[in-house]
Amino acid sequence: MFRISAVLTEGVDPDALQQAADITIKRFPTMAVKLRKGLFWCSLHENNNPLTVRKESASPCSPIMGVKEDNGYLLRILYFGRRITLECFHALTDGMGAMEFLKSLVYRYLLLTGKEVQDEGVLLLPENPPEPQEEEDGCVRYYQKHAKKAKLEERKAHAIQGTVPEDRKTMVIHGVLPALPLRDYARRHGTTITGYLAAVFAQAILSSGSQQGRSPHPVRLVVPVNLRGMFPSKSLRNFVTQISVSLPAASGQTIDDMVESVTAQMKASVTEEHLSGKIAAYVGYEKMLVGRMVPWFIKKMAISLVSKRVYHATTALFTNLGDVKLPKSMEPYIEMIEVVPSPKKAASINCGICSVGGNLNIAFAGNIAEPDVIERFFELVSQQTGLEAELYSNGWLKSDKHSAVGRSLYPPYTAASEQSGGVRPIPVKA
CATH class of the missing domain: 3.30.559.30 (Nonribosomal peptide synthetase, condensation domain)
Structure with missing residues (x-):
């Protein structure tokens, strides 16, 4: 798990944040998924369950608890005070993908709370349908069969103790x-x-x-x-x-x-x-x-x-x-x-x-x-x-x-x- 957060200049309105989440998740089909375990692989499938925002109460980066608490999502949206937080399971996306989602979420939230903001061509918005390239597997695209494969580092390192x-x-x-x-x-x-x-x-x-x-x-x-x-x-x-x-x-x-x-x-x-x-x-x-x-x-x-x-x-x-x-x-x-x-x-x-x-x-x-x-x-x-x-x-x-x-x-x-x-x-x- 990892989290990225936006700290705003004023307190978060939970109702507006929920509306923003409902709109934003539709723009990111690679995020609106759930995990299924098969005989040979785990795989990601479309998730049409509601994505419910919650007031933060648990420890940062707590494990995803599954269908009951998170409706099957591999992410959660939290708020507390002036902070809006997105927590993700790393199999879903990386920091760049999560940041694009958070920026779009916060933009929509600011609009819903009456702020005069524009996307200025740097955000992914629900009005613009996802591009096919957004769902590509970059590693498969740039895979070179004859490239010299990197080896895992196996030498022992200093372990932080406490x-x-x-x-x-x-x-x-x-x-x-x-x-x-x-x-x-x-x-x-x-x-x-x-x-x-x-x-x-x-x-x-x-x-x-x-x-x-x-x-x-x-x-x-x-x-x-x-x-x-x-x-x-x-x-x-x-x-x-x-x-x-x-x-x-x-x-x-x-x-x-x-x-x-x-x-x-x-x-x-x-x-x-x-x-x-x-x-x-x-x-x-x-x-x-x-x-x-x-x-x-x-x-x-x-x-x-x-x-x-x-x-x-x-x-x-x-x-x-x-x-x-x-x-x-x-x-x-x-x-x-x-x-x-x-x-x-x-x-x-x-x-x-x-x-x-x-x-x-x-x-x-x-x-x-x-x-x-x-x-x-x-x-x-x-x-x-x-x-x-x-x-x-x-x-x-x-x-x-x-x-x-x-x-x-x-x-x-x-x-x-x-x-x-x-x-x-x-x-x-x-």
């Missing part, structure tokens, strides 16, 4: 920074915002008190790459792949060393040859005749085994959806856009960033009680750039009780340590 609350709720900390000064700082150091912040994230993991000396293995960050940048496609389905960057656990590296290493690894991985190999690997597995003849329950076990290998080879996910393009007429009504990826099952922290209107929102999602890795991250950014982040969360920070921003954007949350009498440590093998 105390997992018994209720396993996802804790989120957001930090808001001015985008342009940060971009200029990154450029002066020969990198991008993604390259710089990924390096700082790795530095924070290696230098935070809870993680120091925990593992001899490198910090390995997985970075999603939007394939549409290399292979033009209008697909609203999943069309991303992942690259990884590694930094050794050995001490003595400066932040400049880390930035240089991360930037070089990203440049080497984001090439047409390498990404074609990623596509060839994905589609190759799907086209295997033996695989097609194997029942789904056996496929599921095989997928689980592969996932565990990839899991141990990953420290954290770091995703950047970039600068979100909105119609100029909508900008006065939207304060921020947030991207929140769900953490892994065991102790972990993942990061999602994006910007709109000059505000860069950096969201860390985790399932451990200790926030010191994130606090260390923002401390390092401040020391290095001179930029101070405005922080808010759903209860992970002690300062939340004094934060008007945190109180207005998240439901009241009582930590598991207060709610259920304690937290229990879950050991994670390094």
Whole structure:
């Protein structure tokens, strides 16, 4: 699961949001689907059930509960205070597809609440029927049979360790920074915002008190790459792949060393040859005749085994959806856009960033009680750039009780340590 949200400048009207959802879902047939399990495959089918918006009350990125609660949808639309949220199961779409849906939803909502907004040619609207290319499988389109298939990363990585609350709720900390000064700082150091912040994230993991000396293995960050940048496609389905960057656990590296290493690894991985190999690997597995003849329950076990290998080879996910393009007429009504990826099952922290209107929102999602890795991250950014982040969360920070921003954007949350009498440590093998 992952979530993207629009934080508005005024409170959300639930009735208008429901009307906007009813209209918007009809424009996105790739989103209006339900999952069916067959003998050999799971498949997506049209879903004509109502899509009901709900006031947010559960932990961010909670699992989809199925037909009873979500009417079979693999997405949900939530609201709380000034925030409109779209949560998606990643098999449905990627960040770009979800963002297109959210932008259209918010546009329709603003119209219904009397705001004078125009689409300005940058939105997908119900008045315009879906293009056939929106439903294409980009990987199948750009599959090259003879491309050198990329191999899975299997070497062990540093595992973030911490105390997992018994209720396993996802804790989120957001930090808001001015985008342009940060971009200029990154450029002066020969990198991008993604390259710089990924390096700082790795530095924070290696230098935070809870993680120091925990593992001899490198910090390995997985970075999603939007394939549409290399292979033009209008697909609203999943069309991303992942690259990884590694930094050794050995001490003595400066932040400049880390930035240089991360930037070089990203440049080497984001090439047409390498990404074609990623596509060839994905589609190759799907086209295997033996695989097609194997029942789904056996496929599921095989997928689980592969996932565990990839899991141990990953420290954290770091995703950047970039600068979100909105119609100029909508900008006065939207304060921020947030991207929140769900953490892994065991102790972990993942990061999602994006910007709109000059505000860069950096969201860390985790399932451990200790926030010191994130606090260390923002401390390092401040020391290095001179930029101070405005922080808010759903209860992970002690300062939340004094934060008007945190109180207005998240439901009241009582930590598991207060709610259920304690937290229990879950050991994670390094």
